[in-house]
Amino acid sequence: MDQSKIRNFSIIAHIDHGKSTLADRILELTDSVELREMEDQLLDNMDIERERGITIKARAVRLRYHADDGEDYVFNLIDTPGHVDFNYEVSRSLVACEGAILIVDASQGIEAQTLANTYLAIENDLEVVPVINKIDLPSADPDRACNEVENIIGIPAMDAPRISAKMGTNIKEVLERIVTDIPAPKGDDSAPLKALIFDSYYDQYKGVIIYCRVKDGHIKVGDTIRLMATGAEFQTVEIGYMGAKDLVPMGELHAGDVGYIAASIKDIGDTRVGDTVTNADNPCSEALPGYKKVNPMVYCGIYPADGAKYGDLRDALEKLVLNDASLSFEPETSVALGFGFRCGFLGLLHMEIIQERLEREYNLDLVTTAPSVTYKVTLTSGEEVTIYNPTNYPDTGLISSAAEPVVNAHIYTPSDYVGNIMELCQDRRGTFKDMKYIDTNRVDLHYILPLNEIVYDFFDALKSKTKGYASFDYEMKGYEPSKLVKLDVLLNGEPVDALSFIVHEEKAYARARRLVEKLKENIPRQLFEVPVQAAIGGKIIARETIKALRKDVLAKCYGGDITRKKKLLEKQKEGKKRMRQLGSVAVPQEAFMSVLKLDD
Amino acid sequence: MTGLYIHVPFCARKCPYCDFYSLRFSRSAVDGFTEAAVRNIQSFKGRNIAADTVYFGGGTPSLLSCEQVSAILDAVRDCFELSDAEITLEANPCTADFDKLCGYRRAGVNRLSFGVQSADDSELLKLGRLHNSERAQRAVEDAVKAGFENISCDLMLGTPGQTRQSLKNSVDTLTRLPIQHISAYMLRIEQGTPYDNEKIRNDIVDDELVSQMYLDTVEKLGASGFEQYEISNFAKAGFESRHNMKYWTGEDYIGIGPSAHSLFGARRYFCPSDLESFLSEPVQQSVTEDDDPDRLEEYVMLGLRLTKGISLQRLTELGVSDLSGFDKMTRLLEKAGLCVAQGDSVRLTPQGFLVSNAVIAELISSL
DSSP states (O other), rough: OGGEEEEEEEEEEESSSSSHHHHHHHHHHTOSSOGGGTTTTTTOOOOHHHHHHHHOOOOEEEEEETTTTTTEEEEEEEEEEEEEEGGHHHHHHHHOSSSEEEEEEETTBSSSHHHHHHHHHHHOOOEEEEEEEEETTTTTTHHHHHHHHHIIISOOOOOBBBBTTTTTTTTHHHHHHHHHSSOOOOOOOSSOOOOEEEEEEEEEETEEEEEEEEESSSSTTEOOOOOOOOOOOOEEEEEEEEEESEEEEEEEOOOEEHHHHHHOOOOOGGTTTTEEEETTOOOOOOOOOOOOOOOEEEEEEEEESSGGGHHHHHHHHHHHHHTTTTEEEEEEEEEETEEEEEEEEESSSHHHHHHHHHHHHHHEEEEOOOOOOEEEETTTEEEEEEEGGGOOOOOGGGGEEEEEEEEEEEEEEEEGHHHHHHHHHHHTEEEEEEEEEEEETTEEEEEEEEEEHTTTTTHHHHHHHHTTTOOOEEEEEEEEOOEEEEEEETTTEEOOOGGGGEEEEHHHHHHHHHHHHHHHHHHHHSSSSSEEEETTTEEEEEEEEOOOOOOOOOOOOOOOOOHHHHHHHHHHHHHHHTTTETTEEEEEEEHHHHGGTTTT | OOOEEEEEEEEEEOOOTTOOSOOOOOOOOHHHHHHHHHHHHHTTTTSSEEEEEEEEESSSSGOOOOHHHHHHHHHHHHHHHEEEEEEEEEEOOOOOOOOHHHHHHTTOOEEEEEEEEEEEEHHHTTTOOSOHHHHHHHHHHHHHHHOOOOEEEEESSOOOOHHHHHHHHHHHHHSSSOOEEEEEOHHHHHHHOOOOHHHHHSSSSHHHHHHHHHHHHHHHHHHOOOEEETTTTSSSOOOOHHHHHHHHHHHHHESSSSOOOOEEEEEEEOOOOOOHHHHHHHSSSEEEEEEEEEHHHHHHHHHBBBTOEEEEHHHTTTTEEEEEEEHHHHHHHHTTTSSSTTTTEEEHHHHHHHTTHHHHHHHTTOO
């Protein structure tokens, strides 16, 4: 394939601006999928993605397009997620491309992730092609959207295609722009092989499947590849490209191509996303720069509901981490929950998605502890420690100072809601930095916010205070000193490590109050009265009491029919199984999550 | 020794809270039932099974004529080695007049169990019962006149509209009658019954009050000489139901009739709830429920329903080698006032009976 006929591109957009729908239309117009095979959001092939209407993982597909210039082109479309948690995935995809289509919703204009993703594309030297979508909406104002693109991002947009991905309007214009505006790759096909791994997953039959972008050189079946980060070598057994529905074997890949390699790789630890693949017999001299390692922002403990499934959980996490390098995990133990893992995530949505994937794809029942950020504590001894798990937070007496992570947050909102948002940010201990008008009635509010105030439910609160109009993006700013305390929870007088969390001292009392109330709601009555207490450093600051169970069913046991009794007994035992026995108290899994939902 | 249970699946009118197997009464169906009962009893002939209790349950067994009861009992005497037997018949106060009671007595019935349920007429009306309190008291008096010296009455707790005071009145009325046994059950809304609706659920007594009612009843019956011997059963000394005791102590019993359950030959089985097959098949095909009952679990589950409780010695005999978890749980439960451990025995208190499902599940899990 002549490189000048290849176009490698991504589509970037704020969430819900129509990225996956445009991808579907492009797939249709390039005849990549028979129409009868067409399902909405074809690229979103995880159940969770379709249900939530979001794209989580980057995905790639090769398309063939017959352009107006009479030539046939190969398009490699790499889909990207739009949510703030997955910026990392976006940047991974972008490195494999020469250009990006930037979708802007004609009625919403530029939103927080529009900017964040565009900046990522520009940082990666990509040609950005703006497209104005949803022109069919009654509230569409394409001119205003174009103006915003020109004024805020600073790229020409007045002649940007104005389309409706949903109705299929003007999609052809987008395809022509891909041909004319996005540069062809310029690799050296005769140089030593240099290919970037941008994704991978484990296939039961073929082993690890590497998705890669060949920058220089070429590769064919039978070649021995070397993965430069680990030095591991494998003989390739299948090479090809990603069709809309299946992998299509081709035997070789050349400079500029996007495709896959299977080399009977069994150990998922050998392949790292961001690593460079080269030819073992004719290696390149240095690896591609690869990816910046992303640091997880949010941690939580994940435990198997059934302790015997610890090994299964570990296997599942190992497989997930293969195509989600942003996930991290370390074994940990909890007095309450036994053996499990402390897992790090990019954000709360990322955490939810991983939990859901573990439960659905790996059929695991999980108990998850409340999410927490990492704290840096200086001890009176002068030693500095980083706290990943609230349980390990040192005694107040040993702490000389503590710091918590803060973020630079930008909130884009119609100006009507500025008051509401300021109130929310103040409540979340935010520091106002500035406010800029994007146009006459939309503003960009800039706040510094403690990360631990936004990991729980900030996004939901923001949505509800702005009728869904505000959008939000943040980046780590660093650590700032803070007055933090560790809140312990005691059931029947016994501390439950898995329920501890760290909170700003001003908020401790209110949180403790809500927490004990929530636990009381979530823990069923026991045979004994159970006090639920919250304490800071041994001092009880809130208490509720779960009353003892009064009666269960005293049914007539008739005519020697003891089956009903047996069924009740089985039900009791089944119920007990879903509980965690903490001392004399049986605690349902939901109780561990109740800490998450204190603001309901 | 074995007990015999005969399920008579007919009622003149079905009570709206009941989900036991019972059909509309008709003369011809009861005739057919009697013949089939005799046939099924005869299938045990020649096996020299010794029996000492017979129990006619239902349904409404008092819809059987004296001759029908007599025919069934003749078959029992013919096919089982019956000695010194307690022979109970459940009777509806409305369908048992003096003559009929005399006939039952002559046929060999020596114990009656009346479905009195309440001494409050408005409560009886809500329960859909055919009798009023006065009719029930007269039935008991007639039974005494007919020569019965062992009479039981059923009492329900937590029925729609019941109060602590009305229940106290019902208990007073019952304890003043010349009876020896009282069964006190809590009303339970069974799925699919006419009572399974929002209105009734709102009208019945809440958990807290019905628990108090139960404790009141236990205390009051005890004070009147009706000692509790099982979760729901109370008797004057020596008048505990020998038949029902077999259920709690793991003795054998054979059930005859649709929906009747059996424990016989170390196997639990039941006859399908299907009158048609009972009438048409020479001997109704039974269905195995459990051909290897867990003796330990059953011992704990059933034994703890009795006020005498279970024996640690027996647990050891049934294969428990380590009682430390059980002891620990027992101590916790004892501290909460739910059980009493004394020497070799562990028994539930009335408070413990109220939460017996949970307590039993805990104790079994601790073994």
